[in-house]
Amino acid sequence: MNYYSTNHKAPTATLEKAVIKGLAEDKGLYMPERIKPLPQEFFDNIENLSFQEIAYAVADCFFGEDVDADSLKHIVYDTLQFDCPVVKVTDNIYTLELFHGPTLAFKDVGARFMARLLQYFLRKEKEAGCCCADDNSEVNVLVATSGDTGSAVANGFLGVDGIHVYVLYPKGKVSPIQECQFTTLGQNITAIEIDGVFDDCQALVKSAFMDSELNAAMKLTSANSINVARFLPQAFYYFNAYARMKRLGLADNLVMCVPSGNFGNICSALFGKRMGLPVKRFVAANNANDIFYNYLQTGEYHPKASVQTIANAMDVGDPSNFARIYELYKADHAAVCADISGATYKDAEIAETMKACYNTTGYVLDPHGACGYQALSDLLQPGEIGVFCETAHPAKFKETVDNILSTDIEIPARLLAFMEGKKCSVPLPKDYETFRTFLLKEKA
Numbered sequence: 001m002n003y004y005s006t007n008h009k010a011p012t013a014t015l016e017k018a019v020i021k022g023l024a025e026d027k028g029l030y031m032p033e034r035i036k037p038l039p040q041e042f043f044d045n046i047e048n049l050s051f052q053e054i055a056y057a058v059a060d061c062f063f064g065e066d067v068d069a070d071s072l073k074h075i076v077y078d079t080l081q082f083d084c085p086v087v088k089v090t091d092n093i094y095t096l097e098l099f100h101g102p103t104l105a106f107k108d109v110g111a112r113f114m115a116r117l118l119q120y121f122l123r124k125e126k127e128a129g130c131c132c133a134d135d136n137s138e139v140n141v142l143v144a145t146s147g148d149t150g151s152a153v154a155n156g157f158l159g160v161d162g163i164h165v166y167v168l169y170p171k172g173k174v175s176p177i178q179e180c181q182f183t184t185l186g187q188n189i190t191a192i193e194i195d196g197v198f199d200d201c202q203a204l205v206k207s208a209f210m211d212s213e214l215n216a217a218m219k220l221t222s223a224n225s226i227n228v229a230r231f232l233p234q235a236f237y238y239f240n241a242y243a244r245m246k247r248l249g250l251a252d253n254l255v256m257c258v259p260s261g262n263f264g265n266i267c268s269a270l271f272g273k274r275m276g277l278p279v280k281r282f283v284a285a286n287n288a289n290d291i292f293y294n295y296l297q298t299g300e301y302h303p304k305a306s307v308q309t310i311a312n313a314m315d316v317g318d319p320s321n322f323a324r325i326y327e328l329y330k331a332d333h334a335a336v337c338a339d340i341s342g343a344t345y346k347d348a349e350i351a352e353t354m355k356a357c358y359n360t361t362g363y364v365l366d367p368h369g370a371c372g373y374q375a376l377s378d379l380l381q382p383g384e385i386g387v388f389c390e391t392a393h394p395a396k397f398k399e400t401v402d403n404i405l406s407t408d409i410e411i412p413a414r415l416l417a418f419m420e421g422k423k424c425s426v427p428l429p430k431d432y433e434t435f436r437t438f439l440l441k442e443k444a
């Protein structure tokens with residue numbers, strides 16, 4: 001299957017190229033030329049299938065033409081070695097816990113899947129004795145992070161041969177729990193502590209991608225949700241959630257709510273709907289960064305500088321995947337509004353929600369999931385059942401959660417294990433020349 005650019009000015013690409021390059025030449029995002037629906041029998045029987053079986057059927061629609069069946073199955077099964085349960089919170093609101101992976105956030109699935117698919121294509125190139133001048137050199141993944149992305153990508157790519165990951169993070173701006181998840185790994189993961197803020201890290205990564213001399217000297221790619229191999233596999237979650245709700249006899253009037261930042265996660269769910277997933281409608285829950293919410297209200301998209309919130313993984317002022325949603329709905333605002341409604345919450349409201357939910361149900365929300373829970377509480381119609389994504393384990397935001405709820409929540413053993421490792425990172429200033437020299441020296 002070929003992939004075209006949302007800017008429509010670049011040639012179409014194979015899956016292999018789309019995964020290795022990440023972004024199209026015209027800076028657009030890659031979209032599959034077709035979205036294959038799953039047959040009705042699949043949905044009739046879905047409640048009897050395991051998470052891995054469901055995910056493989058979905059992956060086969062996306063990637064089956066381009067990856068042989070055994071390899072694809074292996075990649076899916078390797079990625080999904082944990083559970084993804086739905087948990088009842090109130091009579092009509094359930095949560096889909098997406099935080100049972102290695103770094104306790106939903107990005108684990110996309111990161112691991114992308115690492116394995118990239119490895120698959122690199123091996124194939126090597127076997128074919130490929131053309132590229134420098135074909136034994138590693139692929140270098142550059143990723144800027146304010147916390148969650150870096151940990152998921154570093155752990156997803158850990159130990160994958162032929163790929164080296166550089167995680168750039170702002171000094172003193174990442175919580176200690178998050179920092180230890182990408183600074184203690186070693187092997188093919190290098191953490192770089194930039195003396196600056198997140199935007200400086202992102203600017204360095206962008207400059208590196210635009211530096212043609214550097215790109216000639218080393219293979220560079222990105223691992224954020226612009227990459228099709230990272231965002232599409234997130235659709236597995238929604239098919240699995242539907243299966244779980246169907247098992248409970250609650251799948252007829254489903255509303256799914258996704259706390260959103262860059263809109264990669266919800267975009268994968270919308271692809272799921274195109275493939276026939278019987279979800280009635282979706283809700284995009286935002287923090288104070290209300291760009292998408294405003295688009296739904298007005299039909300106009302105006303990116304803004306992001307504002308800092310306690311749900312910081314959603315602090316995005318110009319969500320990349322808006323371009324994909326726009327393309328999916330052929331720019332038809334009414335069609336977007338028919339499938340998706342929006343909600344936006346300020347920090348004080350998020351904190352109130354966390355307290356109210358904890359006091360009435362005992363469920364501990366993290367600040368991101370809290371936006372989802374509140375959006376369903378505000379927007380569910382009579383007869384509808386809502387499922388919101390809990391996108392991270394509350395312990396990842398322990399300080400914030402404990403402050404708001406006056407709790408001392410337990411840190412899962414998996415997180416504690418990271419905290420016992422030895423922190424190792426390379427301190428660098430925020431200027432591009434120093435970063436570039438560092439990368440070239442690493443390569444030499």
Ligand SMILES: *Cc1c(COP(=O)(O)O)cnc(C)c1O
Pocket residue numbers: 105106107148149225259260261262263264265266313314368391392
């Ligand atoms: C990344 C992230 C989000 C936002 O997901 P998008 O795909 O960028 O919309 C929400 N919550 C948490 C905890 C995250 O890490």
